Amino acid sequence: MIECLDLAKRDRLPEYAHGRLGAAEAEAVRAHVAGCAVCAADLAALETSRLVLSARAPRVDVAAIAAAVTAATAAPTRPALSVARGAASAAPIAKPVAKPAARRTGWASRPWLAAAASILIVVSVSLPLVQSAGRVNGAPVDSASLAPAPGGGTDPVAVEPAAPAPAAAVATGVPVGDGFAELSTDDLSTLLAELEQVEATIATEPASMRKPIVDTPEVR
Amino acid sequence: MGDPKARTSDATDAELIASWQRGDQRAATALVERHAQALARFAASLGERDGVDELVQDTFVRAFHSLDAFRADSSLRTWLFTICKRLVLDRKRAERRRRDGVELDEAHAVVGFDALDGMVAEETAQRVQDAVDRLTPLQKQVFTLRVTEGMPYNEIAQVVESTEGACRVHYHNAMKAIKEYLSDD
The missing domain is CATH 1.10.10.10 (Winged helix-like DNA-binding domain superfamily/Winged helix DNA-binding domain)
Structure with a gap:
């Protein structure tokens, strides 16, 4: 069987077929192929195979892949919410990240849920307060004592519970036990200050967040 | 503004990578456009026919996420092909597990x-x-x-x-x- 002895040129046939050789080397390969039946057959098989394999390869949606890849690699690097909401999709990214397109979870992704939770906190805390209104430790409350304590008066450390602290305690530092009747005047002052802050937060929420979750049909 | 050259087809892969790392997402798009179809051909040579789009996409996402680990001593295309091959092998292993030990014919005829x-x-x-x-x-x-x-x-x-x-x-x-x-x- 006839073999080609110029292995260097035979090895370069793929580069020649892809047009990746310089002019001088390409001309040398072309001249060799013209006089070498083995390399001529190799080149013919190579070009036919290239054509077939390329034509039969699955066609991918390059634009869709590019869009998905840029979205997956860019989204988590947006530093601020305003950027994420307002920037165009081509907004610059800072650095590749380790996770693709992490979705926002928790309160940030559901502001209405945060508002609802705030309302629930207010109701659950204020209901027993209303029920025991006017009474602390079984005695009438002096309204003047409900004013904020001097110096702010909300430091949980400074609050001395009238009774031993129960197992459960909320973040305010005010002990929560069987009833508000066990609270001292300072405890109530602290609690009321906290409630005012919660109510102020709710009042500043956008109107869209205060919309009812279920729309009621319009009455005609 | 970005690097104007990054938006042209004659920018090298290294230049496009640098542009993308500076924040130009069009550079990422250019890289995908440049290499996606070659990855599809390679995937076909590995016997992949279904879900090639997803495979190519996963290859780019994985590559872009770990570009810091990319060493410039090999071409980006070589690196992409290496990632693609590993993903294909992962797929085959997962499929093999799903089939409960039935060996795949890796050289099966493509139809x-x-x-x-x-x-x-x-x-x-x-x-x-x-x-x-x-x-x-x-x-x-x-x-x-x-x-x-x-x-x-x-x-x-x-x-x-x-x-x-x-x-x-x-x-x-x-x-x-x-x-x-x-x-x-």
Whole structure:
């Protein structure tokens, strides 16, 4: 069987077929192929195979892949919410990240849920307060004592519970036990200050967040 | 503004990577456009026919997420092919587990192609495809990378995790087998 002895040129046939050789080397390969039946057959098989394999390869949606890849690699690097909401999709990214397109979870992704939770906190805390209104430790409350304590008066450390602290305690530092009747005047002052802050937060929420979750049909 | 050259097709892969790392997402798009179809061809040589879009997409996402680990001593395309191959192997392993130990025929014949575009007669094309499908998996990978991409042996060796000399032998054996198959009547 006839073999080609110029292995260097035979090895370069793929580069020649892809047009990746310089002019001088390409001309040398072309001249060799013209006089070498083995390399001529190799080149013919190579070009036919290239054509077939390329034509039969699955066609991918390059634009869709590019869009998905840029979205997956860019989204988590947006530093601020305003950027994420307002920037165009081509907004610059800072650095590749380790996770693709992490979705926002928790309160940030559901502001209405945060508002609802705030309302629930207010109701659950204020209901027993209303029920025991006017009474602390079984005695009438002096309204003047409900004013904020001097110096702010909300430091949980400074609050001395009238009774031993129960197992459960909320973040305010005010002990929560069987009833508000066990609270001292300072405890109530602290609690009321906290409630005012919660109510102020709710009042500043956008109107869209205060919309009812279920729309009621319009009455005609 | 970004680097204007990054938006042109003559920017190198390294320049596009640098532009993307500076925040130009069009550079990422250009890289995908440049290499996606080659990855699809390579995936086909590995026996992948279903979900090639997803495979190519996953390859780019994984590559972009770990670009910091990319060493410029090999080409981006070589690196992409290496990632693609690993993803394919992961898929095959997962599929093998799903089939409860049933071995896959890695050199299975590929069926159901679209019609060719008329450049090559269907009969000839089918014979070439049959010849390629008869190659060993490693021969097929080396042959495809060499023939369809014009990839040099040293880069093929990185992709298939072999040596340059072994890849050269695989290529010439594959070429010989294909020519013999095509010459048989």
